[in-house]
Amino acid sequence: MPELPEVEVTRLGVAPHLEGRLVDSVLLRRDGLRWPFPPALPGLLAGQRISHTGRRGKYLLIHFGHGTLIIHLGMSGHLRVLPLGTEPKKHDHFDLVVEGQGDAGRQVLRLHDPRRFGAVLWHANDDGDLDQHALLRGLGVEPLEAHFSGELLFRASRGRKAPVKQFLLAGDVVVGVGNIYACESLFRAGINPKTAAGRISRGRYDKLALAIRAILAEAIVQGGSTLRDFIAVNGQSGYFQQSYFVYDREGVPCRNCSAPVRRIVQGQRSTFYCVHCQK
DNA sequence: AAGGTAACCTGACTGC
């Protein structure tokens, strides 16, 4: 789960508990997830002050004076802020304990990730620019920033034969749009997900860019989507899934034209769309 | 360069 809105909702939720605080300790309960945790992490972070949080695509960033902690939630990860002493559950792999501030006591930022496709990595300032980090280097434009546009999608797609759905998911042109929001955006823009990216007009990309922006922004306001694993930091569920028009609605009447929503597979991922509304 | 596929892993659900 977590696509851009879920990561941003997570960031907004954890930020007040982290920014400006000192790290007490770091606890690693296993060697790593997708990649090994940096073994030196506890020593690198203990006693250091968190300056601010950020996000690049689906990567959550926790910035320190000497470097940045990079967290990815994979398919099934979530972060919670809990009172110190809360018993860890199965699949709780990583704790960042922060000092209290004001009335608040020490708290723990805890990463839970059953499938373990997530990641926790460290980028030291000495290693160069963060945006040149191996995981961030090839990423496309942030869809909620001003320079994201239909023109950008149009230009980047010329000559591409891949279906537009996979073009969006690839992440090298625009970041943060995962399977749910790609399906929903294409529906809103009225574009068939199977259409070759390179054969879509400028005007239709203008519409698609607006749809992507609007849907991501709406999802953030609604607290993201709650599927099997995503729970916001405060334990509340997001409710954007109630707003789905096509995702996970195979066979259900289209909310626009009542034709049954169709499910196909593209690049090993399910795509949901309306044959009537998306040409 | 771009495209296709397998792989990583657990858990929930379905059907027999």
Place this chain on the structure above:
DNA sequence: TGCAGTCAGGTTACCT
């Protein structure tokens, strides 16, 4: 009740 099969929000590595 159990067992096998399918599917799930992501991304990289590797091959054409």
